[in-house]
Amino acid sequence: MIETINLTKQFGSLTAVKELHIAVKDGEVFGLLGPNGAGKTTTIRMLTTLSRPASGTARIAGFDIINDPLAVKSIIGVVPQMLNLDIDLTAAENLEYHGRLHRMEAADRRGRAEELLRFTGLWEKRDTHVEHLSGGMRRRLLIARGLMHRPKVVFLDEPTVGLDPQARRMIWGMLLDLKRSGITILLTTHYIEEADALCDRVAILRQGTVIALDRPSALKSNVGAFALECLGRQDIARKFFRSREEAIEAGKDVCTDIVVRDVTLEDVFIKLTGERIET
Amino acid sequence: MNFYPIFWKDLLLIRKKPWKFLASSMVMPVLYLVTFGWGLGRGMAMANGGTYLDFVLPGLLVMSAMNNSFGPVSTSVNVSKLYTKTIEEVLVSPVSHWDIALGRALMGLVRGMFSALLLLVVGLLSGARLHLSPGLVLVLGLTSFCFASAAVAAAMVAKSHEDMSNFNSFVIIPMSFLAGTFFTPDKLPEPFHSAVLIYPLTHASMLLRAFAAGEVPSIPSLLILTAYAALFFYLAGRMVKRAV
Numbered sequence: 145m146i147e148t149i150n151l152t153k154q155f156g157s158l159t160a161v162k163e164l165h166i167a168v169k170d171g172e173v174f175g176l177l178g179p180n181g182a183g184k185t186t187t188i189r190m191l192t193t194l195s196r197p198a199s200g201t202a203r204i205a206g207f208d209i210i211n212d213p214l215a216v217k218s219i220i221g222v223v224p225q226m227l228n229l230d231i232d233l234t235a236a237e238n239l240e241y242h243g244r245l246h247r248m249e250a251a252d253r254r255g256r257a258e259e260l261l262r263f264t265g266l267w268e269k270r271d272t273h274v275e276h277l278s279g280g281m282r283r284r285l286l287i288a289r290g291l292m293h294r295p296k297v298v299f300l301d302e303p304t305v306g307l308d309p310q311a312r313r314m315i316w317g318m319l320l321d322l323k324r325s326g327i328t329i330l331l332t333t334h335y336i337e338e339a340d341a342l343c344d345r346v347a348i349l350r351q352g353t354v355i356a357l358d359r360p361s362a363l364k365s366n367v368g369a370f371a372l373e374c375l376g377r378q379d380i381a382r383k384f385f386r387s388r389e390e391a392i393e394a395g396k397d398v399c400t401d402i403v404v405r406d407v408t409l410e411d412v413f414i415k416l417t418g419e420r421i422e423t
Numbered sequence: 424m425n426f427y428p429i430f431w432k433d434l435l436l437i438r439k440k441p442w443k444f445l446a447s448s449m450v451m452p453v454l455y456l457v458t459f460g461w462g463l464g465r466g467m468a469m470a471n472g473g474t475y476l477d478f479v480l481p482g483l484l485v486m487s488a489m490n491n492s493f494g495p496v497s498t499s500v501n502v503s504k505l506y507t508k509t510i511e512e513v514l515v516s517p518v519s520h521w522d523i524a525l526g527r528a529l530m531g532l533v534r535g536m537f538s539a540l541l542l543l544v545v546g547l548l549s550g551a552r553l554h555l556s557p558g559l560v561l562v563l564g565l566t567s568f569c570f571a572s573a574a575v576a577a578a579m580v581a582k583s584h585e586d587m588s589n590f591n592s593f594v595i596i597p598m599s600f601l602a603g604t605f606f607t608p609d610k611l612p613e614p615f616h617s618a619v620l621i622y623p624l625t626h627a628s629m630l631l632r633a634f635a636a637g638e639v640p641s642i643p644s645l646l647i648l649t650a651y652a653a654l655f656f657y658l659a660g661r662m663v664k665r666a667v
Contacts, residue, residue, distance in 0.1 A: 192515050218517040228508040232436055241435075244428035245516035289512070 150200030178349035184332035221295030246293035280311030429526025448538035482604035492535030500578035531571020554637035572655035579662035
């Protein structure tokens with residue numbers, strides 16, 4: 145459904161995305177995981193035609209992002225990181241406007257807007273101006289807007305950034321519902337749990353390059369099953385083991401207060417780069 | 424063509440706050456009318472026997488059309504591009520760059536025409552004598568479209584709000600005063616006379632003044648104003664495309 149071919153973006157002397165090759169299958173939820181500045185948003189901006197690649201290209205459902213941008217725009221939904229809703233319009237009017245931009249018929253616009261406002265739990269707020277909605281509600285409305293025209297592919301750029309845990313869980317629930325509906329999703333995140341909970345496959349990005357790509361479980365199993373950390377000792381590197389017992393045994397020789405826990409995708413990133421993702 | 428949704432949204436915003444729209448459209452034109460029409464010029468007789476108010480009103484009408492098409496459109500596009508990023512919703516929708524430019528320019532046309540026609544009513548009620556004709560509406564429409572298109576182009580190029588403000592200070596405000604709004608350009612000595620003929624607003628003023636006096640308008644001025652409108656619209660479309 146999405147295929148990037150040597151996709152590259154430069155800002156002056158900085159290469160933000162370097163010869164990116166990824167292929168996202170139909171119906172897959174694919175995550176771009178990496179720290180701030182890894183090139184995740186730049187990649188999404190190129191794929192959604194907002195930014196022109198320096199070289200390389202990408203195809204979405206067979207349409208080239210450079211040669212056929214209008215066809216690409218008609219089949220994608222975009223949920224940006226920034227809450228770029230019209231604050232002078234109500235929740236329903238924002239969806240109405242989006243439906244008009246996508247040439248939806250009036251009856252279809254009304255029906256689809258109601259369906260999505262109910263799906264996102266905003267039906268009671270349909271006539272509320274966006275400026276009076278909370279951050280979590282705005283984020284949900286942004287997702288509804290991205291789905292309004294029934295896109296084949298949805299791009300979500302950091303869909304839960306800045307939200308409290310409760311609002312984040314609510315968005316995850318919505319995204320899991322979407323996943324079950326079979327829509328293709330490409331999302332960026334720097335939240336480990338988010339990538340783990342939602343994605344079928346994850347590409348870990350660092351400085352514009354994919355350093356690992358696989359199912360979350362496969363990426364983690366390459367590192368180990370359990371991580372050993374010393375409480376309060378950042379100077380002692382975490383270690384990885386196949387079994388909990390093995391980890392506990394090894395911990396006895398390292399320090400007195402140890403933590404043994406399941407391996408996460410952050411451990412994968414640390415193992416590959418020596419750095420943390422979430423800072 | 425899919426420009427209507429962009430135009431529709433702006434109309435919706437006006438419908439939501441009609442008094443704000445009305446007041447913002449009226450302030451500057453009425454101030455100019457009071458200052459130059461009533462304050463300075465009510466008692467001044469012109470060579471043709473009319474009053475200064477009769478003379479200045481056509482100039483104020485095109486200036487009002489320019490200010491109310493350029494200002495709101497440039498601010499709205501600039502803010503949506505640099506701050507709220509609402510323009511990105513349109514840029515990722517299947518709407519061409521020409522549609523985006525046209526939707527915005529039509530909104531400027533409505534705003535410019537509305538404020539100018541409002542001022543016309545106030546001017547006529549104040550005793551100004553004008554020959555009303557379709558040509559008058561044509562010139563006001565062309566002027567509004569011309570400057571609304573220029574606003575889209577300028578706002579898409581501007582990298583900051585300061586850039587936009589500079590454009591206003593160095594282009595729009597001098598044009599307001601020099602382009603035959605308050606005097607006829609042929610009163611100016613050379614090379615200033617030729618220089619102000621570069622401004623599209625000069626031609627708009629001359630055209631409107633001719634229509635208002637019931638005279639035959641200058642065809643070259645009409646062609647120049649039309650050419651400016653076409654050029655600015657072309658630039659608006661190109662600048663929107665360049666933003667992607």
